[in-house]
Amino acid sequence: MSYDGIVTRAIVDELNKTITGGKISKINQPSDNEINLIVYNNKKNYKVLLNASSNLARVYITDISKQNPLAAPNFCMFLRKYLQGGTIKSVRQNGIDRVIFIDIKTYDELSFEVDRTLVIELMGKYSNIILINKEDNKIVESINHVTLDMSRVRQVYPGTVYKLIEDSKKDITIDRVLPSDIIKQLEKPNKLFKFFYQNYTGFSPT
Structure with missing residues (x-):
């Protein structure tokens, strides 16, 4: 079965039912393109797998445990800094596209509330996991950087404004x-x- 927008819609519905309102207790990165969010909700832990590999990008809840590296990769450290301890406000989809947004309520160093969004783009070779500040829509960090040398259409790296991948097809x-x-x-x-x-x-x- 292809991981298309219809499957993505079903996954978003499942995540909304299981992890919305939950707290992110742990974040791990077992491999280059994979992030695991451990979310505690309704007296249960849910492991949400986010994978941005070019050949099998996917998002789902899993019980499978993988060995994590002794030293966490930089992207994992960023996510822990900005998202760990945060509360999931909602999980949504861009239309019927293969893009998932996880909206998270977090707090900064001065205990002020900050809304951030984790974007998972399930787009084949363009797949990515991107952390953005919801207020200004600027990218904090991404698992894959896309520079101007790599694409003149859309850049993805810290400090740039997040833009959706353009699609000529209709919604x-x-x-x-x-x-x-x-x-x-x-x-x-x-x-x-x-x-x-x-x-x-x-x-x-x-």
Whole structure:
């Protein structure tokens, strides 16, 4: 099964039911592209796996434990500094796209409340995990940096303003699909799924 926008919607719904209102008690990074959030909620610990690998980016709740490195990577240290002890306010999706936002209430060194968002982009080779300040939408840190030399369209590194990946396809949650368009596709064998995949974001080719 492809990890498309529809699967992402189901994952977001599950996370909202299980970890919203919970507190982030631990953060680990067992591998280069993977983060584990341990969230305590309703007298239970949930391990949320966030993976930004190019070939198998995914997010889900797991019971599997992995060995963590003796020295935590820099990105993990940033997340611990800014998010550990924070409370999850909501989990949301960008339309039907493969982008998940985890909104977290945290506190700064002076105990002032600060809202931050952990963004997980499940976009194949463009997959990323990005921490942003919600107030100004600026990136604090990301697991993968994208500089101007790497992309003239969109940069991802500390201090830049976070922007969504541009998509030429339509958002089916906003754009109305006309019944006449669907009927036309039904007249062509095996063409209906291509109609949605080619025109609307969040659909996989299979």
